[in-house]
Amino acid sequence: xxxxxxxxxxxxxxxxxxxxxxxxxxxxxxxxxxxxxxxxxxxxxxxxxxxxxxxxxxxxxxxxxxxxxxxxxxxxxxxxxxxxxxxxxxxxxxxxxxxxxxxxxxxxxxxxxxxxxxxxxxxxxxxxxxxxxxxxxxxxxxxxxxxxxxxxxxxxxxxxxxxxxxxxxxxxxxxxxxxxxxxxxxxxxxxxxxxxxxxxxxxxxxxxxxxxxxxxxxxxxxxxxxxxxxxxxxxxxxxxxxxxxxxxxxxxxxxxxxxxxxxxxxxxxxxxxxxxxxxxxxxxxxxxxxxxxxxxxxxxxxxxxxxxx
Amino acid sequence: xxxxxxxxxxxxxxxxxxxxxxxxxxxxxxxxxxxxxxxxxxxxxxxxxxxxxxxxxxxxxxxxxxxxxxxxxxxxxxxxxxxxxxxxxxxxxxxxxxxxxxxxxxxxxxxxxxxxxxxxxxxxxxxxxxxxxxxxxxxxxxxxxxxxxxxxxxxxxxxxxxxxxxxxxxxxxxxxxxxxxxxxxxxxxxxxxxxxxxxxxxxxxxxxxxxxxxxxxxxxxxxxxxxxxxxxxxxxxxxxxxxxxxxxxxxxxxxxxxxxxxxxxxxxxxxxxxxxxxxxxxxxxxxxxxxxxxxxxxxxxxxxxxxxxxxxxxxxxxxxxxxxxxxxxxxxxxxxxxx
Amino acid sequence: xxxxxxxxxxxxxxxxxxxxxxxxxxxxxxxxxxxxxxxxxxxxxxxxxxxxxxxxxxxxxxxxxxxxxxxxxxxxxxxxxxxxxxxxxxxxxxxxxxxxxxxxxxxxxxxxxxxx
Numbered sequence: 174x175x176x177x178x179x180x181x182x183x184x185x186x187x188x189x190x191x192x193x194x195x196x197x198x199x200x201x202x203x204x205x206x207x208x209x210x211x212x213x214x215x216x217x218x219x220x221x222x223x224x225x226x227x228x229x230x231x232x233x234x235x236x237x238x239x240x241x242x243x244x245x246x247x248x249x250x251x252x253x254x255x256x257x258x259x260x261x262x263x264x265x266x267x268x269x270x271x272x273x274x275x276x277x278x279x280x281x282x283x284x285x286x287x288x289x290x291x292x293x294x295x296x297x298x299x300x301x302x303x304x305x306x307x308x309x310x311x312x313x314x315x316x317x318x319x320x321x322x323x324x325x326x327x328x329x330x331x332x333x334x335x336x337x338x339x340x341x342x343x344x345x346x347x348x349x350x351x352x353x354x355x356x357x358x359x360x361x362x363x364x365x366x367x368x369x370x371x372x373x374x375x376x377x378x379x380x381x382x383x384x385x386x387x388x389x390x391x392x393x394x395x396x397x398x399x400x401x402x403x404x405x406x407x408x409x410x411x412x413x414x415x416x417x418x419x420x421x422x423x424x425x426x427x428x429x430x431x432x433x434x435x436x437x438x439x440x441x442x443x444x445x446x447x448x449x450x451x452x453x454x455x456x457x458x459x460x461x462x463x464x465x466x467x468x469x470x471x472x473x474x475x476x477x478x479x480x481x482x
Numbered sequence: 483x484x485x486x487x488x489x490x491x492x493x494x495x496x497x498x499x500x501x502x503x504x505x506x507x508x509x510x511x512x513x514x515x516x517x518x519x520x521x522x523x524x525x526x527x528x529x530x531x532x533x534x535x536x537x538x539x540x541x542x543x544x545x546x547x548x549x550x551x552x553x554x555x556x557x558x559x560x561x562x563x564x565x566x567x568x569x570x571x572x573x574x575x576x577x578x579x580x581x582x583x584x585x586x587x588x589x590x591x592x593x594x595x596x597x598x599x600x601x602x603x604x605x606x607x608x609x610x611x612x613x614x615x616x617x618x619x620x621x622x623x624x625x626x627x628x629x630x631x632x633x634x635x636x637x638x639x640x641x642x643x644x645x646x647x648x649x650x651x652x653x654x655x656x657x658x659x660x661x662x663x664x665x666x667x668x669x670x671x672x673x674x675x676x677x678x679x680x681x682x683x684x685x686x687x688x689x690x691x692x693x694x695x696x697x698x699x700x701x702x703x704x705x706x707x708x709x710x711x712x713x714x715x716x717x718x719x720x721x722x723x724x725x726x727x728x729x730x731x732x733x734x735x736x737x738x739x740x741x742x743x744x745x746x747x748x749x750x751x752x753x754x755x756x757x758x759x760x761x762x763x764x765x766x767x768x769x770x771x772x773x774x775x776x777x778x779x780x781x782x783x784x785x786x787x788x789x790x791x792x793x794x795x796x797x798x799x800x801x802x803x804x805x806x807x808x809x810x811x812x813x814x815x816x817x818x819x820x821x
Numbered sequence: 822x823x824x825x826x827x828x829x830x831x832x833x834x835x836x837x838x839x840x841x842x843x844x845x846x847x848x849x850x851x852x853x854x855x856x857x858x859x860x861x862x863x864x865x866x867x868x869x870x871x872x873x874x875x876x877x878x879x880x881x882x883x884x885x886x887x888x889x890x891x892x893x894x895x896x897x898x899x900x901x902x903x904x905x906x907x908x909x910x911x912x913x914x915x916x917x918x919x920x921x922x923x924x925x926x927x928x929x930x931x932x933x934x935x936x937x
Contacts, residue, residue, distance in 0.1 A: 209620060307914035312878060322760035323797065330782045331510075409629050413764060416631045417779050432631050436768055440635055441650065443643040452632030460627035467623060495884050502880030509873035512866070545866040546930040549873070802884075 201472075210468025216461030220454070224277045227270035236267045237424045250446050257446035259431075260438060268426040269450050275427045276408045276458060279342055283407045284400050286346040291353020292396060296384055298354065299361035310358060313351035321406070322413060324348050329419045337422045341414040348410075349403055356399045360392040398469045405462035412455055428455045488813060492806045496799065503798040504556045507791050508549060556795065561788040567780055573792040576777070581796060582667025583653065584773035587765060588758050590693030595700025596751065602701070603708020603747070604740065610713065618705065625702030630761055634695045634768035641691060648687055651770035655684040696758065696765045703754055704747060711746045715739040745815050752808030756801050834913060835920035842872060842924025849925075850932055865933030872925025879919030886911040 204210055239261040250257040256265035298309040316324065328344035336343070365388065414420040415429025416436075423430070428451040435448030519536040520527075535541075540548055555561060561573040568576055606618040641648040653669050654660060660669055663676035670689055673682035716739060763775030774793055781789035846868050853864035 308918060312918070320756035320760040322763065323756070326779065326782060405627060412629060413631065417763070417767065418783060436631060436635050440638055443639060445639045448632065448635040452629065456628045456632055460624055463623045463627050495887060498880045498884040502877045502884060505873045505877030506881065509870045509877060512870040513874070544933060545869050
């Protein structure tokens, strides 16, 4: 009967193989033909590998502790210390590698938290409409109008100092939430306009069910694009807050803090490796996310798909 | 031709913006935990001293009375004296010294962004999907991916330490004294006005790296916007027709299209000015230029509320003013707006 | 003298918000006194600051929509994922939110003076 045919159809889709299915999706095929986006993806994967490797093999306590007396102080990059050592004789290579873990971890938490908050607010605004929609979205709009770093600076002072990097995470989560809410609301509205939602509601589906089963899956593409684009920004802003003294506490191997050290103490003495290596990793990671996110955005936007003849 | 009414209307918008920002700042400071009087007096201060500060600041009045007083102060741009950073100096005085510094930096950065961003965006659009296009796009993405606090130090190390051709930090060589010739507070302009050629050269050399570092971000954003907007114009029907007519017509139309493509780009320059102010905070820190950005960071760190209030309101004022200038440019490009 | 329809419409939005705000203020005050256990005057002051938050936000949002609404629309279309933001809708919502905040800020001092 009808269930039988459905099952057949499913089996067929599965057997068509990955390549065919990718070809069938304009978004994925467009994305995969974009070499820049693939390069971005490669950078991200490489950084993830470094991050996880550093987390599993390095002892945070050891690389945070001063190594004066054990290692040479302020040593330039050499075979033994490929990234050199810092003012407390700590080898920079493991610290920079561990910084990748910090960036990925805190970046993920920041983007994840603002995605969840933003998706919730955006979907609720779209579904209930009218006053709920207006109040939520217009508040978001105002927050959106502030420059992200300045707003984060204003918010960071609300949270207590002891939170360290989590303080920066909390501030940035609030800063980014409006972007997600806006995108999700837009996408959810288009879904809700489709008649089948009306039909589902008429059949007696309750609110949360409609939201989770029908609206959310259809908003996934724009959410993913926004998350990717925002990931790069989150990593750079987290580092910037640490750089300005509102993030990681002293000794923590975060890129922002290492760069702050490089500027405040390494510039006049010409100790270039204090700034160079942490910044290189930071810039590469951000570039990776921006390349991928930009490619995704183009793949999603039909206006971009149609090339000029 | 000059839209007087339009400008007046936009200037009036400054009133709600400033009252809005002032109300927000006021409310946040009151809702956030902590006693400002205690912060000023310090942890170990005597009870009497804290009480005296509280009375001085009017903290014993009900909040609505304080709010009205505060709005009155905002109108006169009078936030009293700094508590911590620069005791016994009025916030107004501190602002007068630091604001031109940041303004100068932001203006040169913006100039750099426009001068390079627009041509790059056009080039990228005209040569769509060629190597030039890809190169420009990757360059633009790299521009927004490289943090100021990395490109800044690297440029300093290269040009100041290794090559020794540019100064490391500050705004002008310490052998010069700019205070006697101060007019605008922006060193490159003041030295030029005074006709001090050597001082002017020194100021420009100091300005070069900071404005490059801060301008790259604007450049990246403007070129991306320009490319996308130009492509959109090129795709429009009349452009297709023109292209069908041949190469000569194509160039004429590209020129015409450029003006239309510029409209959305001009608008983004205004919004993006806010990001530029954020970038100024970082640039000032890297190059040891004491502007309003570093002042804000320091004031937040130590809890110097009058300075925080003054800085935030100044930022809002600047942002609105820049957007006014952008709007006037916009109405010139697109005369329909003036009605 | 009859008011122009635009003013009447805005006025209705603001007044509607203010009505909600003036009802919300006493509720918030009572809630703070009962649940958190602060004094009534302090509760009224908090309600005032809370109203100020919305009032300030709305004022800023309204002015921002008027001043750079076009810019926001243009930027979203090209650099970001679109969402159908429009200047007009934003201004109307801001009038409502601003009215809410202003309502709270007007009623809170009355409560404060009455109980203090």
